Amino acid sequence: xxxxxxxxxxxxSLIGMxxxxxxxxxxxxxxxxxxxxxxxxxxxxGKDTTVSARELEKEWTDFRKTAxxxxxxxxxxxxxxxxxxxxxxxxQGSQDLPSAVEELRHMTRQLMHGETPKLTSVL
Amino acid sequence: xxxxxxxxxxxxxxxxxxxxxxGKRQLGELQPSELVITILVSNIAxxxxxxxxxxxxxxxxxxxxxxxxxxxxxxLNLISPKLRKVISGSPKVIISNGxxxxxxxxxxxxxxxxxxxxxxxxxxxxxxxxxxxxxETTGSVSVMKKSGKDTPTREDMKITAKDCDPPHVIISxxxxxxxxxxxxxxxxxxxxxxxxxxxxxxxxxxxxxADREKNCFCSMKDGKNLAFKGE
Numbered sequence: 001x002x003x004x005x006x007x008x009x010x011x012x013s014l015i016g017m018x019x020x021x022x023x024x025x026x027x028x029x030x031x032x033x034x035x036x037x038x039x040x041x042x043x044x045x046g047k048d049t050t051v052s053a054r055e056l057e058k059e060w061t062d063f064r065k066t067a068x069x070x071x072x073x074x075x076x077x078x079x080x081x082x083x084x085x086x087x088x089x090x091x092q093g094s095q096d097l098p099s100a101v102e103e104l105r106h107m108t109r110q111l112m113h114g115e116t117p118k119l120t121s122v123l
Numbered sequence: 124x125x126x127x128x129x130x131x132x133x134x135x136x137x138x139x140x141x142x143x144x145x146g147k148r149q150l151g152e153l154q155p156s157e158l159v160i161t162i163l164v165s166n167i168a169x170x171x172x173x174x175x176x177x178x179x180x181x182x183x184x185x186x187x188x189x190x191x192x193x194x195x196x197x198x199l200n201l202i203s204p205k206l207r208k209v210i211s212g213s214p215k216v217i218i219s220n221g222x223x224x225x226x227x228x229x230x231x232x233x234x235x236x237x238x239x240x241x242x243x244x245x246x247x248x249x250x251x252x253x254x255x256x257x258x259e260t261t262g263s264v265s266v267m268k269k270s271g272k273d274t275p276t277r278e279d280m281k282i283t284a285k286d287c288d289p290p291h292v293i294i295s296x297x298x299x300x301x302x303x304x305x306x307x308x309x310x311x312x313x314x315x316x317x318x319x320x321x322x323x324x325x326x327x328x329x330x331x332x333a334d335r336e337k338n339c340f341c342s343m344k345d346g347k348n349l350a351f352k353g354e
Contacts, residue, residue: 003146004198007191014188073176 018117021070025115028063029108035059036105039090043098053090053097057083067111075114079107126175134168137183141190154211154260160193211260218256221269231258242266287335294331297344307333309353317353 035056042049060083064076082104089097114121141164145157153161164186171182200207215227217238228238239250241264247253252272257265277284291303299311309317314333318325323341325331330342337353 003144003194007144007194010187011191011195014184014191018184069178070180072178072181 022115022117025067025071026112028059028067029112032056032059032063032108033105036101036108039086039101040098049090049097050087053087057087071111071115075111079104079111082107127172130175130179131172133179134172134182137186138164138168141186144190144194146194156193156196156210160189163189214257214259216255216257217264218253221251221254233258238264290332290334290338290340292330293333294325294328297326297328299325307337308335309333309337313353317351321349321351323349
């Protein structure tokens with residue numbers, strides 16, 4: 001009976017941790033997307049995007065540290081590569097900044113979808 | 124390399140924990156679901172070992188989930204005969220009253236070669252000796268011989284014998300095992316007296332067994348064996 005109780009406890013913990021991980025990833029990715037929306041708005045308004053880009057980079061670094069414990073490295077490698085360029089592009093006022101932000105947004109959405117337990121992501 | 128080493132140690136401990144959690148049933152004959160879980164766990168455990176890009180928690184989660192789910196299902200099997208039948212199936216009789224049930228053999232896809240091989244593994248080389256045979260849910264075959272062909276028991280030969288439990292190991296590598304000693308009904312003081320009587324130091328004993336009748340057997344560290352009976 002002890003084994004059954006331990007197993008039930010472990011199962012409940014795993015379920016709790018999985019739900020927490022899914023919620024956390026969704027929340028963090030939503031914040032990242034908000035940062036990207038701000039950068040896009042600033043680009044459209046012709047404002048300096050450096051501060052927002054740095055904020056995005058900081059958010060991404062924070063997210064990456066914890067996400068690497070629960071998400072495969074290969075899912076984070078590409079977004080990491082793109083996110084690393086954004087601050088530099090913003091500082092240089094490069095024309096590539098909008099496409100880089102859009103690319104990162106797309107990858108972030110994919111990450112969110114992958115970690116959300118929907119039918120399409122499970123199957 | 125350091126990372127791989129630490130991950131290997133973690134996964135080793137986890138697999139040991141998982142096997143222990145599944146219990147002694149896992150180490151004996153396997154039910155179909157247990158066999159599936161064993162194979163799955165061994166395969167899943169290798170993935171985070173081979174690929175350091177996989178977080179350890181992504182490797183640990185399916186192992187723990189499968190093992191814990193199996194333990195919970197096996198508990199539910201205990202309390203629900205219907206569920207037990209669905210998951211483990213039920214034993215099938217293939218020989219009854221000495222007659223082979225071909226229909227059941229066909230249902231089980233059990234060939235004549237499978238049957239004779241299973242009987243040979245039980246030490247039966249003559250089909251005419253078999254009274255009753257059952258294919259268990261694990262796939263093994265349990266056989267009952269005809270009375271006339273079976274090994275006679277003491278009861279058949281009208282020989283009386285006293286029932287007693289098997290001996291317990293009470294000293295292992297010089298250390299007295301108190302829990303086992305309690306099972307024999309011998310106290311530690313009594314044990315020490317017995318050993319003194321036979322000029323034996325417990326530290327020189329490799330293994331000592333005793334039963335409730337106080338029949339003792341010592342295998343010494345120097346290779347000598349001693350058997351004696353306590354009073």
